[in-house]
Each structure stands twice: as C-alpha cells, then as structure tokens.
Amino acid sequence: xxxxxxxxxxxxxxxxxxxxxxxxxxxxxxxxxxxxxxxxxxxxxxxxxxxxxxxxxxxxxxxxxxxxxxxxxxxxxxxxxxxxxxxxxxxxxxxxxxxxxxxxxxxxxxxxxxxxxxxxxxxxxxxxxxxxxxxxxxxxxxxxxxxxxxxxxxxxxxxxxxxxxxxxxxxxxxxxxxxxxxxxxxxxxxxxxxxxxxxxxxxxxxxxxxxxxxxxxxxxxxxxxx
Ligand code: DC
Numbered sequence: 001x002x003x004x005x006x007x008x009x010x011x012x013x014x015x016x017x018x019x020x021x022x023x024x025x026x027x028x029x030x031x032x033x034x035x036x037x038x039x040x041x042x043x044x045x046x047x048x049x050x051x052x053x054x055x056x057x058x059x060x061x062x063x064x065x066x067x068x069x070x071x072x073x074x075x076x077x078x079x080x081x082x083x084x085x086x087x088x089x090x091x092x093x094x095x096x097x098x099x100x101x102x103x104x105x106x107x108x109x110x111x112x113x114x115x116x117x118x119x120x121x122x123x124x125x126x127x128x129x130x131x132x133x134x135x136x137x138x139x140x141x142x143x144x145x146x147x148x149x150x151x152x153x154x155x156x157x158x159x160x161x162x163x164x165x166x167x168x169x170x171x172x173x174x175x176x177x178x179x180x181x182x183x184x185x186x187x188x189x190x191x192x193x194x195x196x197x198x199x200x201x202x203x204x205x206x207x208x209x210x211x212x213x214x215x216x217x218x219x220x221x222x223x224x225x226x
Contacts, residue, residue: 010177017200020209021213028069032113039099065077198212
C-alpha cells in the first residue's frame with residue numbers, strides 16, 4: 001500500500017491529473033475539497049454564516065458526510081443525499097474556503113480522510129494532505145501554476161459545465177481564495193518540506209500526468225504495477 005499526497009492552490013489541475021493517475025495506477029482518487037464543499041453546502045442550506053465558527057460548529061452534530069465509490073468515482077453523501085455538481089459552483093468554492101478555516105470543521109473531516117487511506121492505496125488531493133492528513137505519504141507533490149493559468153483552466157471547466165461566468169471574476173475569486181487558504185491560521189496551503197514542487201504552467205495535461213507518474217515511479221517504483 002502506498003499514498004500519494006497532492007497539495008496546491010485551486011485550479012492547479014490537481015483533481016483532473018490525480019484522477020488520471022489513479023486510473024493508470026489502479027488506486028483510489030480522493031478529492032478532499034469535495035468534503036469542505038459539502039460542509040459549505042450544508043451551511044448554506046441552513047442559512048448560517050460560513051465565516052462564523054460558532055454558527056458553523058453548531059451545525060456539525062446534525063451533519064453526516066459519507067464518501068463512497070460508485071463506478072470508480074468518488075461520491076459524497078450529505079445526510080444520505082448526493083448533491084452532485086451543486087458543490088462545484090463559484091459560490092460553493094467561497095463557502096468551502098470559509099468553512100475550511102474553522103478548526104472544528106477540519107477536526108470533523110480529519111478522520112474521514114485518514115480512514116480512507118488506512119485501507120487503500122490512494123492519491124489524495126487538497127491543501128494539507130502532505131502536511132497534516134498523510135504526513136507519512138511516500139510521495140508528496142505540491143502542484144501549482146500561475147494565477148492566470150489556473151483561472152483560465154477553472155473558467156473553461158465552469159463554462160463546460162454550462163455555468164455563466166466571466167474570466168475576470170474567476171481570476172479575482174481565485175486570487176482572493178488563494179490568499180484566504182494560504183494565510184489562515186490552521187493548516188494553510190503549504191508545501192510539505194519533503195514535497196516535490198511541480199509548476200505545470202507550461203505543461204499539457206498529458207505532460208502533467210507523465211510528470212506525476214515519473215515522480216511516483218522514482219519514489220515507490222517497486223510498489224506500483226503501472
Ligand atoms: O480543492 P477545492 O477547490 O475543491 O477546495 C475547496 C476549498 O476547500 C479550498 O478553497 C480550501 C478548502 N480545502 C482545504 O482547506 N483543505 C483541503 N484538504 C481541501 C480543500
């Protein structure tokens with residue numbers, strides 16, 4: 001069993017690349033951002049302020065989050081219901097970022113993340129995977145790209161999903177979310193000391209996947225089948 005931790009800011013391509021790598025290596029892909037997004041959705045459903053630690057904390061006892069794998073894809077259940085792409089809107093990005101700065105939310109989601117890795121080889125992406133969730137992971141990658149490049153990718157992804165957004169708004173939202181995620185007191189976005197830095201601004205998707213596979217082979221070559 002081996003673990004691959006991928007951290008980095010939003011829009012760096014972590015999830016699409018990690019998904020492809022998971023398929024190639026026949027291991028599980030765990031998208032931890034989806035968990036924070038799901039907490040954000042619940043906070044919104046209940047009309048609470050996502051920045052208010054007391055209001056958010058008071059909702060946690062009535063919230064159950066389950067992660068399942070259906071046809072190889074991760075599905076997150078909020079109190080038994082799958083909300084699909086409703087957690088993927090720009091509004092939910094901001095809600096997720098706000099609730100993720102609250103210590104009780106991080107504590108609430110900690111065990112769910114660790115538990116999946118306890119029983120499976122995984123490639124897990126997020127902000128604190130190499131530093132907090134899987135500090136013992138044999139492969140740690142900090143994946144990043146310029147803000148403009150990341151905003152353009154996120155913009156295209158949202159347009160493909162049929163969302164009506166402007167590039168300038170996506171860029172502004174991305175920069176403000178980066179600031180919030182990397183300056184917060186608890187588990188800020190940060191490369192682990194032993195992480196390999198991968199700036200993919202000038203890489204195609206395939207090159208990015210190959211770069212990750214090369215790092216994985218170097219670190220745990222004898223444990224993978226691919
Ligand atoms: O990766 P994402 O854009 O889906 O993440 C949404 C938000 O959740 C992000 O702004 C910060 C937070 N997050 C986090 O704090 N820790 C993680 N491991 C994953 C996401």
